[in-house]
Amino acid sequence: MSTDRLVVIGGDAAGLSAAAQARRLRGPEDLEIVVLEQGPEISYSACGIPYWIGDLVSDRDRLLARTAGQFEADGIDIRIQTRAEEIDLEAGRVRTSTGEQLGYDNLVVATGGRPARPPIPGLDAEGVYGVHRLADGADIRAAIAAGAERAIVLGGGYIGLEMAEVLRGRGLSVTVVLADPLPMAQLDDDMGERVCKAMGDMGIEVQSEQPVRAIETDADGVVRAVRTDAGSYETDVVVMGLGMGPETALAREAGLQLGVTGGIDVAHTQRSRSHPEVFAAGDCVQTYHRITGEAIHIALGTHANKQGRVAGSVIGGRPARFSGVLGTAVTKVGELEVGRTGLCTTQAEQAGFDHRSDLIEATTRAGYYPGAEPIAIKLISERGSGLLLGAQVVGGPGSAKRIDVLATAIWAGMTAEDLAGSDLSYAPPFSPTYDPVVVAARVASRIEQG
Amino acid sequence: MSTDRLVVIGGDAAGLSAAAQARRLRGPEDLEIVVLEQGPEISYSACGIPYWIGDLVSDRDRLLARTAGQFEADGIDIRIQTRAEEIDLEAGRVRTSTGEQLGYDNLVVATGGRPARPPIPGLDAEGVYGVHRLADGADIRAAIAAGAERAIVLGGGYIGLEMAEVLRGRGLSVTVVLADPLPMAQLDDDMGERVCKAMGDMGIEVQSEQPVRAIETDADGVVRAVRTDAGSYETDVVVMGLGMGPETALAREAGLQLGVTGGIDVAHTQRSRSHPEVFAAGDCVQTYHRITGEAIHIALGTHANKQGRVAGSVIGGRPARFSGVLGTAVTKVGELEVGRTGLCTTQAEQAGFDHRSDLIEATTRAGYYPGAEPIAIKLISERGSGLLLGAQVVGGPGSAKRIDVLATAIWAGMTAEDLAGSDLSYAPPFSPTYDPVVVAARVASRIEQG
Numbered sequence: 015m016s017t018d019r020l021v022v023i024g025g026d027a028a029g030l031s032a033a034a035q036a037r038r039l040r041g042p043e044d045l046e047i048v049v050l051e052q053g054p055e056i057s058y059s060a061c062g063i064p065y066w067i068g069d070l071v072s073d074r075d076r077l078l079a080r081t082a083g084q085f086e087a088d089g090i091d092i093r094i095q096t097r098a099e100e101i102d103l104e105a106g107r108v109r110t111s112t113g114e115q116l117g118y119d120n121l122v123v124a125t126g127g128r129p130a131r132p133p134i135p136g137l138d139a140e141g142v143y144g145v146h147r148l149a150d151g152a153d154i155r156a157a158i159a160a161g162a163e164r165a166i167v168l169g170g171g172y173i174g175l176e177m178a179e180v181l182r183g184r185g186l187s188v189t190v191v192l193a194d195p196l197p198m199a200q201l202d203d204d205m206g207e208r209v210c211k212a213m214g215d216m217g218i219e220v221q222s223e224q225p226v227r228a229i230e231t232d233a234d235g236v237v238r239a240v241r242t243d244a245g246s247y248e249t250d251v252v253v254m255g256l257g258m259g260p261e262t263a264l265a266r267e268a269g270l271q272l273g274v275t276g277g278i279d280v281a282h283t284q285r286s287r288s289h290p291e292v293f294a295a296g297d298c299v300q301t302y303h304r305i306t307g308e309a310i311h312i313a314l315g316t317h318a319n320k321q322g323r324v325a326g327s328v329i330g331g332r333p334a335r336f337s338g339v340l341g342t343a344v345t346k347v348g349e350l351e352v353g354r355t356g357l358c359t360t361q362a363e364q365a366g367f368d369h370r371s372d373l374i375e376a377t378t379r380a381g382y383y384p385g386a387e388p389i390a391i392k393l394i395s396e397r398g399s400g401l402l403l404g405a406q407v408v409g410g411p412g413s414a415k416r417i418d419v420l421a422t423a424i425w426a427g428m429t430a431e432d433l434a435g436s437d438l439s440y441a442p443p444f445s446p447t448y449d450p451v452v453v454a455a456r457v458a459s460r461i462e463q464g
Numbered sequence: 465m466s467t468d469r470l471v472v473i474g475g476d477a478a479g480l481s482a483a484a485q486a487r488r489l490r491g492p493e494d495l496e497i498v499v500l501e502q503g504p505e506i507s508y509s510a511c512g513i514p515y516w517i518g519d520l521v522s523d524r525d526r527l528l529a530r531t532a533g534q535f536e537a538d539g540i541d542i543r544i545q546t547r548a549e550e551i552d553l554e555a556g557r558v559r560t561s562t563g564e565q566l567g568y569d570n571l572v573v574a575t576g577g578r579p580a581r582p583p584i585p586g587l588d589a590e591g592v593y594g595v596h597r598l599a600d601g602a603d604i605r606a607a608i609a610a611g612a613e614r615a616i617v618l619g620g621g622y623i624g625l626e627m628a629e630v631l632r633g634r635g636l637s638v639t640v641v642l643a644d645p646l647p648m649a650q651l652d653d654d655m656g657e658r659v660c661k662a663m664g665d666m667g668i669e670v671q672s673e674q675p676v677r678a679i680e681t682d683a684d685g686v687v688r689a690v691r692t693d694a695g696s697y698e699t700d701v702v703v704m705g706l707g708m709g710p711e712t713a714l715a716r717e718a719g720l721q722l723g724v725t726g727g728i729d730v731a732h733t734q735r736s737r738s739h740p741e742v743f744a745a746g747d748c749v750q751t752y753h754r755i756t757g758e759a760i761h762i763a764l765g766t767h768a769n770k771q772g773r774v775a776g777s778v779i780g781g782r783p784a785r786f787s788g789v790l791g792t793a794v795t796k797v798g799e800l801e802v803g804r805t806g807l808c809t810t811q812a813e814q815a816g817f818d819h820r821s822d823l824i825e826a827t828t829r830a831g832y833y834p835g836a837e838p839i840a841i842k843l844i845s846e847r848g849s850g851l852l853l854g855a856q857v858v859g860g861p862g863s864a865k866r867i868d869v870l871a872t873a874i875w876a877g878m879t880a881e882d883l884a885g886s887d888l889s890y891a892p893p894f895s896p897t898y899d900p901v902v903v904a905a906r907v908a909s910r911i912e913q914g
Contacts (some may be wrong), residue, residue, distance in 0.1 A: 027897070062832055062892050076832035079897075172891070304887070315897045316890045337885040344889040353889055382512055382526035412865070418888045418899065419868045425886040426876035435787040436875040437754070438868045439794040439803055440766045441622070442512050447477070447529075447765045449868065 018045050020329060021108050021118040023098040023264070025051030026058070027315045028296025029124030030080065031322030032329070033090050039330025042089035049090060050110060052097040055148060056082055061315055063151040064173065067158075068180025074148060098125075101268035103289050120291055120329045123265050123278060124322060127258035127297030127313040136229030141237035142252040145173050154253065158184055162250035165189070166240045168226060170197030172345045174255030175209070178218045179347050181253070189219040189247055191226060191240060198352065200341065201406050202359045204373065205352075205392055208408045212350035221247070258313035260298045273300035275311040282335040284325040293329065295321035304338035304425065305357060305403060306365045312339055342421045344414040349387075353417030356404030356424045357394055368397045372458040376450035378412040380442035389413045391454040393420075393430060400429035400459055412444075419451050430458035468495050470779060471558050471568040473548040473714065475501030476508070477765045478746025479574030480530065481772030482779070483540050489780025492539035499540060500560060502547035505598060506532055511765055513601040514623065517608075518630025524598060551718035553739050570741055570779045573715050573728060574772060577708035577747030577763040586679030591687035592702040595623050604703065608634055612700035615639070616690045618676060620647030622795045624705030625659070628668045629797050631703070639669040639697055641676060641690060648802065650791065651856050652809045654823065655802075655842055658858045662800035671697070708763035710748045723750035725761040732785040734775040743779065745771035754788035754875065755807060755853060756815045762789055792871045794864040799837075803867030806854030806874045807844055818847045822908040826900035828862040830892035839863045841904040843870075843880065850879035850909055862894075869901050880908035 020036055022029040033047050049056070057080040065071045082092040097111035107117040129144045131137060141157065144150045158181075165181045167174050170192045182188045190197065190213065196206035197213065197220065213220055224242035229252060232238045239248045260277040262270075271288035273279035277300030279287040284299070286292045296318035303310045317339055327334035342355040362369040371394050379386040387410020394404035405420035407413050423433045433455035440447055448456070470486055472479040483497050499506070507530040515521045532542040547561035557567040579594045581587060591607065594600045608631075615631045617624050620642045632638045640647065640663065646656035647663065647670065663670055674692035679702060682688045689698045710727040712720075721738035723729035727750030729737040734749070736742045746768035753760045767789055777784035792805040812819040821844050829836040837860020844854035855870035857863050873883045883905035890897055898906070 059830065059832070059892070059897070061890075061897075062830060065833060065892055070834050071832045176891075314890065316888075319897055320885070338887075340887040342887040342889045344891045344894050346891075346893055351894075355887065355889070380509065380512060382509070382521045383515060384520050414891075415862070415865065415889065415894055416868070418866070418901070419872050421887055421889065422869050422872045422878075422883070423876065426873065426878055426882070428872075428876055432876070433872070435770070437788075437790040437792045437805070437871055438766075439792045439805070439865065439871065440511075440764065441626075441794045441796075441864075442509070442515055443796055444794050444801075444865055447509070447511075447769055451868070 017043060018119040019117060020045055020047045020120045020122065021116055022047065022049040022122040022124060023108065024124035024126055024296070025049045025056035025092060025094065026124065026126055026296070027318035028322035029122060030057050030085065031319045032122045032124065032293070032295055032326040033085065034088070035323045035326025036330045037088050037090055039327065039332055047090045048116060049085070049092050050096045050098050050108070051092065051094045053147070054094055056080070056092060056094060058148055059315070060146060063145050063148065064176040064180050066151050067154050067177070068183050070180070074151065077148065098264060101264060103268050103270070103292065106291065120293065122322070122325050122329070123270070123292065123294040123298060124296045125261045125264055125298045128261040129254060130256040130259055131254070132256065134226050134229060136231055136237070139229050139231045139237045140235055141250065142229060142254065144254050145177060154251065157251045158186070162186060164249045165251045165253060166191055166247055166249040167253045167255055168240070169255035169257065170194065171199070171255055171257055172343060175345055175347050177253045177255055178213065182216060182218055189221060189249070191224055191242060191247065192220065192222045193225040195222050200343070200354055200358055201352070202371070202392060205390065205406045205408050208390065209347060209350065209352055212347050216348040258297060260300070260311055262298055265294065265298065270294070273309050275300045275309050277301070277311045283328045284321050284336060285328065293325035295325045301336065302338045304340050308365070310339065312341060340421055340424055342417060344417060346414065349410055351407070351409060351411065351414035353407040353414040354405070355417050355421040356402070358404055358406065359394055362394050362403050367403060369394055369403060370397050370458070372454065374450065374454045374457050376453050377446055378410055378450070379444060380446050383442040385411070387411060387413070389450050391416070391450050393454050393458040395430050395458050400431050402428055402430055402433065416451055430455045434459050467493060468569040469567060470495055470497045470570045470572065471566055472497065472499040472572040472574060473558065474574030474576055474746070475499050475506035475542060475544065476574065476576055476746070477768035478772035479572060480507055480535065481769045482572045482574065482743070482745055482776040483535065484538070485773045485776025486780045487538050487540055489777065489782055497540045498566060499535070499542050500546045500548050500558070501542065501544045503597070504544055506530070506542060506544060508598055509765070510596060513595050513598065514626040514630050516601050517604050517627070518633050520630070524601065527598065548714060551714060553718050553720070553742065556741065570743065572772070572775050573720070573742065573744040573748060574746045575711045575714055575748045578711040579704060580706040580709055582706065584676050584679060586681055586687070589679050589681045589687045590685055591700065592679060592704065594704050595627060604701065607701050608636070612636060614699045615701045615703060616641055616697055616699040617703045617705055618690070619705035619707065620644065621649070621705055621707055622793060625795055625797050627703045627705055628663065632666060632668055639671060639699070641674055641692060641697065642670065642672045643675040645672050650793070650804055650808055651802070652821070652842060655840065655856045655858050658840065659797060659800065659802055662797050666798040708747060710750070710761055712748055715744065715748065720744070724759050725750045727761045733778045734771050734786060735778065743775035745775045751786065752788050754790055758815070760789065762791060764793070790871055790874055792867060794867060796864065799860060801857070801859060801861065801864035803857040803864040804855070805867050805871040806852070808854055808856065809844055812844050812853050817853060819844055819853060820847050820908070822904065824900065824904045824907050826903050827896055828860055828900070829894060830896050833892045835861070837861060837863070839900050841866070841900050843904050843908040845880050845908050850881050852878055852880060852883065866901055880905045884909050
């Protein structure tokens, strides 16, 4: 019996999940598994980097989820500091930076994401940082240790907000510069405004609708200010939270088919559309929205893990499929928690739904119980059928994770009336008699007047 | 046009929800609404009484959700200190304690629950308290103020646990005496043991499998000790948390049909089976389990509110139905949070399901994030189909409300595999990359070995 070889490019969430799942289903005699990782570490939590910068995580090594040794014990050959230089799809082999030509029977491309870098003059100046690699975290920590007092964060998405929060927490004066009118573009305006206000309350300055024109530097090439049409904002450091695109250079050069979003085009099995022996998973792929069916690119560790696992299952001989995304996400700014799932109003419009939206305000616990905090929930639903399309939650501690109830209801195809009738838990330390989710569902299921 | 009259017996969650909803749909010219409440107050939160005793709620009046004035402004005639003495179903009228004969076109019976009182000698002694009425709360507060140092709580359900927690919090030495082997009989033993351990850790003594034989009193008839087969436990106060049955004396005497659980037998519209013009709602009715379809009695404000609303809707001319219960519940003991929904293992067995159970342990947040606490989730599912039947959660802060995700999934008829694929939120302050709910669902959807 001959041994097949699986080569995995990328030693992070997607690649390692694929490798681990394939191994569970096929032993070392049946399948050799080689993982190529260009960096010095495998399996680190990029999502944890802001909290390491913020000193909430004491030790960088705590961001390392799994060690190479754990995989090697399972007979998975982990090669760090080894870049895949070229994929020869016809010959079925990968050329590595160590000069090897590594043949494969199956390939998993898990090259991850690439931080967006708009063509702004000066973006490569000293003092301008990303938040993608552990080295970025070390650089920003070093800048703070060296006395940085002012920071400008570019972008108001999750990473931008988290960075603003932790830098403020470390005592820097922080300005967030946005091209959009409000932070969290995936929220409706009325919810985004609550986030914006909370940022102001914790002393974070927000400069909105100001695309950055240039990063200004001093004579030594060190960042000095960020310039927009409205003015020039002096700063010691600039942190980029401008979103993440798919890293597909290697795949594209090899001739793998990309999708309309720029991510690698894969079927629900994570099998590439163009080459059936090649799979792809994680931040480098294009996936699909569960409600609209439309192609979408989302960089998130959860999806990367799941997609990798699907690829590993299929390679291991067990049918599996990735069931799409709702774009569920949570974050916090100080004490304000934010969650969203499904379609926001703009997305519902774009998708052609005849929709309504309902916003309610309640408290996280029984009003009389200590620690009861305001919570606002907005539901987007289809007019007539009542089908839930999307939800947004903004409120005090205990608010954000309620988005999971709504994500589950949307996932299951429930209507607002279904959810209003459902049996959610109640006790004074945890919710009012009607949980805010039920209150929102009830309002959304009311017959509209006029 | 003649005005109909709706009489509501009981001015709490169910009765007032019925009155309010009927009023929304039918104006005062069309429908006169009279609410009879035997006590001095309407609409108080019985669930909040333990927290008032525990000084977590400063002011008793904060437990009053709505005032009579709010209802009267809507043209609802609220009569406190007025007891319904007799219902004449044939004549369609209620005799009140003020001597009035009040005719009705529709009647809503919302007489609430009656705390269980087993035939234990001495149970009516001075120093033995319930936790049902605001007056009970006042009595227990007075006993503590008068210097009570030792308390015995009878029963390990939600009320028992909450009372043990708050009495311990006020500095009393607390012993919980159980007939069952473990507290929280609605949990499987392996989960109940975690609760029992947490009680011990906070200094609450648990004496299990000891049915109470007698309450011992001193010469003045004041409680002195609780006696079981294992011994006699001295105490200053005894608090009864022995569960709640339906209060149906009035209904039964009138001839309304009761169900097998002893609650008033109603259709899904909350219409009584025996008399179509009479509705019943809240702790006095029998309802049904959504999974098994079986008759069940559950005393909980959430259901009372919903059932009252259904009755009010139907009386108001708009179709509505109560969709059953899963028995979802949450509570806490100190920092330990507990949630449950659907069927526990014993219930799944009794219902004849070929079931499996899967228990996972994880953390409430990313392992490296401050405040990450252990959480255990147990899922009960149907073997083969994977249909989710029940779930239990025990863990640190942030654990309990995760039961709502599971309750929603069960409500929607999802399988473990559906839930494992769903798009739940992730960010380090809120969950590991895979939320514990997803981890549990994934394990439960694994094909069983052998």
